[in-house]
Amino acid sequence: MSDMRMPGEAHALVRHTHQERVLRALRERGALSRGEIARAVGLSRTTISEITRDLLEHGAVVVVDTDAASRAGSGRPAERLALDPNSGQFLGVDFGHRRVHVAIADPAHEVLASGRQIYDDSTGWPERIETAFELIDRLSAERGVHFRALQGIGIGVTGPHPRSSAPHAPEGAFGPGFAAARDDVDVSFAERFGAPVMVDNNTRLAALAEALAGDASAENVLYVRLSDGVGGALVIGGRLVPGATGLAGELGHVTVVPGGARCRCGKDGCLETVASVPAMLAACRQRGADVDSLDELANSGDPVVEQVLRDAARALGRAVGVVAMVFNPSEVVIGGDIARLAPVIVEQTGDTVGAELFPWVAAKPAFRCARLADDDGATGALAALFRSSPLLADYPEPAPIRALPA
């Protein structure tokens, strides 16, 4: 995963690793006494006592009962500890071009609360971050969730998100303050919550969530999301592909109209300039159709609108066709609400790709719209934090650097 911004200390790292092991034992086995925990994780009783004291203080675990009822020998009954079901331990955040989604997961990886807040496309990063903080505060207050044992924060952002420290997107590209996002989002969240932060492209995180929600046997998948922008991601050989410098998946910035309209990335005629939802709405209005919203775009019945949708899908199909010819996926998944609302998009994309590929059955991927809705980025950010999927085998481990805040 991309970035991890926390001051590091060897002592804190060891302590955090021990905490992780204890929490994992409680997640997998349910309530345990301190002695049972010590045997399960292979640490001394003294060390376990220190760790569980910290975890109790911060609210990650609670005392549920004692083993008095089941105890065979004599002596004082031992307390049994369990994970605190109100403890928000993982925070997933997805910053889109026009909205932020948040999902909060408990120690057992279950989502405790989720929600979203809309903002304007021109909103700067400080305001976007503040909007996310307010949303998180509201959600946690409503559900009685506390963050005293937060283990990690995963954040999806729009636009390419290079992993290296080489010069990247210029200030202003990909919407207001893209470069600032890379530099500041992680620091802002780390300072606010005192937990490790990782940032990645939000379409890649959405593809991770979609792959985990779908058919686990789909090992070679091209995922595309049509939303306020156009993003893409690849699962190849059962692994989510980050690319050499973390930039894999930028299907939205493939040139499909040479000399076409200027894209927010600075190039001309990118797929995003014809197949994003705003681009499709604008094309409808230019051609005299009266549509203003996603629902109208999908359901107008106006032949001009259908033509715009087909043209966008043909452009998508040409780009996907090249990728499919070279990657040979078994499945192409089209995400974003418009793909579900307007079946003509999946149908036309499949037809255009089919005309590009060899005409044999073995060459053709299946086409379908995504199972998950637009909050899949936040869910994917959580999945990336859980680290439990082999899809993440090629992703660098996001090293936990800081222990629970003192």
Next chain:
Amino acid sequence: MSDMRMPGEAHALVRHTHQERVLRALRERGALSRGEIARAVGLSRTTISEITRDLLEHGAVVVVDTDAASRAGSGRPAERLALDPNSGQFLGVDFGHRRVHVAIADPAHEVLASGRQIYDDSTGWPERIETAFELIDRLSAERGVHFRALQGIGIGVTGPHPRSSAPHAPEGAFGPGFAAARDDVDVSFAERFGAPVMVDNNTRLAALAEALAGDASAENVLYVRLSDGVGGALVIGGRLVPGATGLAGELGHVTVVPGGARCRCGKDGCLETVASVPAMLAACRQRGADVDSLDELANSGDPVVEQVLRDAARALGRAVGVVAMVFNPSEVVIGGDIARLAPVIVEQTGDTVGAELFPWVAAKPAFRCARLADDDGATGALAALFRSSPLLADYPEPAPIRALPA
């Protein structure tokens, strides 16, 4: 890897697996006594005696000396066995559109002999196969190589080579008898040599050889080969990508000239119709330039020829640009003799791709021509048989089905 055509018997399979383990021990450790072999592979002395008797009979191993000199205890000195350096154990064959390459490797994976034979593009498969057999006979006679302990045969073929049994290329597509190749090449070689055969796309095998010969740290590589056809292959996350149905890499059949010339695959305007060597030669002649060979194409100094090379490289660059935007490789390698002879191709391809990608350093792959020459397909077929590279982690193991011929 793709196909494996041998009648199977459980007993023969077990015997072959044991033989493999003994051969591997001798390859890794040099000469060993039967007792040392038994300890090294964890089989009984009785089983090892049987296996080594078979291996000696078939000429895979020879008796080199006894342990009399180094022996501490009393008793009869034990024979020490070693691999027979004249034993051809792996056979790599690469059928191109106009020539076949052969490479023969010994038990230590060293190439004992290699060579090539030219044929006409219109030659049918029975004649191609016969040409290969004659070449193998000549090479083995010249070098005193025998095939009594042949372990496997790897064969590269041009054109897409689907792994599934679903309907594939129609008869006649991709040159004379492509479909026949899929059905008959493996059987012909298995019957002739009595060893397991695997068949795969020859550009993918060439990419494997190139990756193994080059910088092992290059984990995300797009490989393209410009030759009588245009092929491609991908290494992603350190793994050679077969694709969902074994069809990954067909960059040569991406449409780059909509409505363009008919390609041998049946589609129109494929990259192969403008960037293969025969296509470039034809374009030069159409424009009045007088070139007939690869050398003339590369060294004519004629501005018409340079323009043809640049146009071909621009078409290549547009297709590579899409793939690079989505897969974010660190390196693009262009193979085929023309790429080495005419530096303008690598240069122009890099320029065209550079204009497509984001203009930041982190987005740009390095461009270079291949290190290996056109016999890399046969070398790659051997590498695929050796199975020693992590690049092959996503390839199904080519199960050895038959023991040494009795």
